Amino acid sequence: MNKGNSALKMILTLVVIAAVIALAMSYVNRLTAPIIEQNAKDKLNQSLSEVLKADEYTVLSENDEAVVYGAIKEGQQIGVCVVNSAKGYGGDIKVMSGILNDGTVSKIEILEMSETPGLGANAGNEKFKAQYEGKSENIGVSKTNPGKTDILAISGATITSKAVTEAVNDAIVIAKQWGDK
Amino acid sequence: MNNFTKGFIKENPVLVLLLGMCPSLATTTSVINAVGMGLSATAVLICSNAVISMLRKLIPQKVRIASYIAIIAAFVTIVEMLLKAYLPELSEALGVFIPLIVVNCIILARAEAFASKNEVLASIVDGASMGLGFTFALIIIATVREILGAGTWCGLSVFTSGYQPATMFILPAGGFLTLGIILGVINLIKEGKKNA
Numbered sequence: 512m513n514k515g516n517s518a519l520k521m522i523l524t525l526v527v528i529a530a531v532i533a534l535a536m537s538y539v540n541r542l543t544a545p546i547i548e549q550n551a552k553d554k555l556n557q558s559l560s561e562v563l564k565a566d567e568y569t570v571l572s573e574n575d576e577a578v579v580y581g582a583i584k585e586g587q588q589i590g591v592c593v594v595n596s597a598k599g600y601g602g603d604i605k606v607m608s609g610i611l612n613d614g615t616v617s618k619i620e621i622l623e624m625s626e627t628p629g630l631g632a633n634a635g636n637e638k639f640k641a642q643y644e645g646k647s648e649n650i651g652v653s654k655t656n657p658g659k660t661d662i663l664a665i666s667g668a669t670i671t672s673k674a675v676t677e678a679v680n681d682a683i684v685i686a687k688q689w690g691d692k
Numbered sequence: 693m694n695n696f697t698k699g700f701i702k703e704n705p706v707l708v709l710l711l712g713m714c715p716s717l718a719t720t721t722s723v724i725n726a727v728g729m730g731l732s733a734t735a736v737l738i739c740s741n742a743v744i745s746m747l748r749k750l751i752p753q754k755v756r757i758a759s760y761i762a763i764i765a766a767f768v769t770i771v772e773m774l775l776k777a778y779l780p781e782l783s784e785a786l787g788v789f790i791p792l793i794v795v796n797c798i799i800l801a802r803a804e805a806f807a808s809k810n811e812v813l814a815s816i817v818d819g820a821s822m823g824l825g826f827t828f829a830l831i832i833i834a835t836v837r838e839i840l841g842a843g844t845w846c847g848l849s850v851f852t853s854g855y856q857p858a859t860m861f862i863l864p865a866g867g868f869l870t871l872g873i874i875l876g877v878i879n880l881i882k883e884g885k886k887n888a
Contacts, residue, residue: 521752521755524755539774543773547777
């Protein structure tokens with residue numbers, strides 16, 4: 512007598528459990544998928560209007576290296592927003608840079624990073640990000656006395672500072688191809 | 693009642709049973725994260741305990757672990773989807789630790805040790821007790837780490853000004869130190885009770 516343990520009963524139990532679970536999960540997924548998608552869209556739009564205020568944004572190009580959005584205000588393209596990444600201390604840092612038609616940085620935003628809290632993660636602070644505003648090309652990183660085209664590195668997080676700068680410099684180069692003709 | 697209070701002190705999953713150490717260290721960098729993690733685990737624990745207790749007579753011995761894992765994974769996935777939809781910021785902060793609730797040993801341990809042998813209602817109470825005990829422990833660890841490491845509690849400034857946060861407490865090393873010292877204090881209190 513091994514009533515409770517016959518192979519058929521074991522298989523049946525697992526199949527029934529799996530079926531019920533699949534049903535429940537697909538139901539919740541149907542319920543939440545549109546909201547999750549909307550959240551992602553809202554977040555993107557919020558970041559876009561944060562780095563470069565405009566009426567609407569169109570995707571100009573999208574590849575492995577970067578996504579480029581054109582920022583259109585009153586029917587004219589006033590600049591582009593570039594989303595790209597660079598290797599930081601704790602993994603890739605995803606940066607969005609708003610770049611005006613004249614090639615200067617309007618504002619930058621860190622979209623994703625896994626830098627050390629208290630050190631590299633300070634790259635998310637307004638004070639650090641504001642340093643990029645108005646810079647135009649070959650931005651350098653300085654630990655002590657930043658010149659006109661340099662930014663001051665976060666103390667204890669030179670690798671992070673360099674990574675963000677690299678992403679912004681790349682973004683400026685990419686923006687040149689997509690600027691208003 | 694005793695069934696409910698045991699999870700907080702006498703059988704606290706983190707501080708006494710030393711289960712679920714990984715999320716206890718990783719998600720306690722801020723009190724908000726700790727509460728989010730604790731309550732998510734509690735929700736999963738209550739639901740999985742209830743369902744497993746209901747099915748305890750139907751599930752054959754030999755496939756019980758597989759069944760438990762499937763049931764737990766289902767609830768974790770549902771919680772994950774709900775968090776992503778309604779609390780996107782929290783879900784981003786907790787990241788991979790939400791899906792990892794599936795393998796949180798507290799949940800499987802309660803399924804095996806309690807829900808598979810007890811009535812549904814008692815299992816729900818057990819799940820709530822253990823889950824809230826887990827949350828309680830996370831809040832204690834996170835309070836120490838956030839106040840020392842960032843100078844804030846729940847994001848609010850604790851010190852007037854001029855406090856230089858000891859960043860180390862937010863880093864993994866600070867997590868181990870905090871946990872070790874808290875466990876030591878608890879053992880000290882227990883010893884004292886025994887001797888008295």
